[in-house]
Amino acid sequence: MTTTILEVERVSPRNGAATDIQSLAERVAALEAQLAEVQSRLPKDKVTIVVFSGDLDRVLAAFIIASGAATLGQEVAMFFTFWGLNALRRQRKLRGKKLTEKMMALMTPADTKGMGVSKLNFFGAGALMLRQMMKEKNVTSVEELIELCATLGVKMVSCEMSRDVMGIAPDELRPDIEVGGVAAYLADALESRVTLFI
Amino acid sequence: MGVDLATLAVTRELDVTGLKCPMPLVKARQEIANLAVGDVLKVISTDRGSVKDFQGWAKAAANVELLGQSEDTAGGKTLYIHFVRRVR
Numbered sequence: 025m026t027t028t029i030l031e032v033e034r035v036s037p038r039n040g041a042a043t044d045i046q047s048l049a050e051r052v053a054a055l056e057a058q059l060a061e062v063q064s065r066l067p068k069d070k071v072t073i074v075v076f077s078g079d080l081d082r083v084l085a086a087f088i089i090a091s092g093a094a095t096l097g098q099e100v101a102m103f104f105t106f107w108g109l110n111a112l113r114r115q116r117k118l119r120g121k122k123l124t125e126k127m128m129a130l131m132t133p134a135d136t137k138g139m140g141v142s143k144l145n146f147f148g149a150g151a152l153m154l155r156q157m158m159k160e161k162n163v164t165s166v167e168e169l170i171e172l173c174a175t176l177g178v179k180m181v182s183c184e185m186s187r188d189v190m191g192i193a194p195d196e197l198r199p200d201i202e203v204g205g206v207a208a209y210l211a212d213a214l215e216s217r218v219t220l221f222i
Numbered sequence: 223m224g225v226d227l228a229t230l231a232v233t234r235e236l237d238v239t240g241l242k243c244p245m246p247l248v249k250a251r252q253e254i255a256n257l258a259v260g261d262v263l264k265v266i267s268t269d270r271g272s273v274k275d276f277q278g279w280a281k282a283a284a285n286v287e288l289l290g291q292s293e294d295t296a297g298g299k300t301l302y303i304h305f306v307r308r309v310r
Contacts, residue, residue: 092244092275095251096282163242172248 070099070216074209077222078107078133079142080151080166086111086222087169093218094176101212102173103204105183107132108222109190110139111170112182112197125191132190136167174200181208225289227305233261239268239301246272247279254286254308262289265304276304285310 071093075086086102094100104112116134118126133139144150158165164172174180181204182197194203202208213219236253238246246267254263265276273291280288289305 088244091248095244095247096279097284098282161242162240164245176248 067217068099068215069097070101070212070218072209072213072216072219073100073102074219074221075102075104075108075111076106077142078110078139080136080139080154081141081143082222083108083111083136083139084166084169086220087166087173089220090173090178091169091176094173094178098218099179100173100176101179101181101209101216103181103183103209103212104201105186106190109182109187109192109197111136111166112180112201113192114198115196117193117196120193121191128191136170139166174198179212183209225305227290227292230262230289230305232264232305233257235264235266237266238272239266239299241267242269243271243275247275250276250304250306251279254306257308259308259310261308263306263308265306267302267304268299270300270302272302272304276306280306 071090073086073090075083077083090100090102110133113133113135116129118129121129138148139151140148141150141154155165180198180201182201184203184205187194187197234253234257236250238249241249246265246269250263250265253265254261257263265272269275276288276291280286285308287307287309289307291305292303294301294303
């Protein structure tokens with residue numbers, strides 16, 4: 025700001041008033057352009073979450089943060105990749121898949137109900153126990169949270185590359201999701217105040 | 223905050239007792255959307271975390287103001303009460 029004032033004073037009077045005004049107008053225009061540039065680079069009220077894990081507890085944390093952020097008036101985008109895609113699964117299909125893809129499909133959960141916990145899973149017993157304990161404590165289930173996030177306008181994006189690698193057919197996932205890649209995530213993350221990798 | 227909670231005119235009361243994070247906040251957010259600007263919502267919760275959560279909500283969201291918080295007990299349970307005003 026100080027610099028601008030000094031610059032203005034340095035405009036010599038012998039150039040005439042018209043030139044002064046013209047050079048001032050040019051300076052204002054240049055400053056406005058710079059301001060617009062700075063503003064466009066400021067983070068927005070946005071939260072971006074990468075869901076890499078398909079563990080029930082981690083996915084639960086991701087959706088609690090997402091629903092909380094949406095409630096606080098933030099624009100929320102969630103990107104699901106690799107095991108995280110299991111959180112978007114609606115069904116399991118085997119038809120038309122290669123052997124490795126079929127094996128992968130059988131070894132991963134068919135839907136969110138089949139997700140295990142990150143610790144003490146014991147072939148699903150840990151997950152059942154956690155769900156039971158959550159129910160007793162009246163904590164919202166992960167399925168309810170996903171639906172809640174969808175109604176709150178949380179954007180859910182499935183990573184196309186990892187979906188393809190894992191051999192998951194598009195119709196095995198929720199129909200209300202978007203499809204994207206690394207640039208889709210980065211475009212949102214670069215203008216977010218908060219970005220998480222879960 | 224300087225608001226006398228006892229004499230505050232409350233537009234609507236929301237009972238979220240028994241609900242856990244993030245539901246008290248989500249329900250309050252849905253309820254305040256139905257109120258007019260200037261209206262006051264009283265939220266009654268049993269979630270201890272809701273005290274900080276409602277402070278965070280008021281700090282992060284431009285459309286609400288936290289007028290005050292208080293505690294009460296009912297049936298051996300502590301109630302956390304929040305008074306929120308819609309400002310836009």
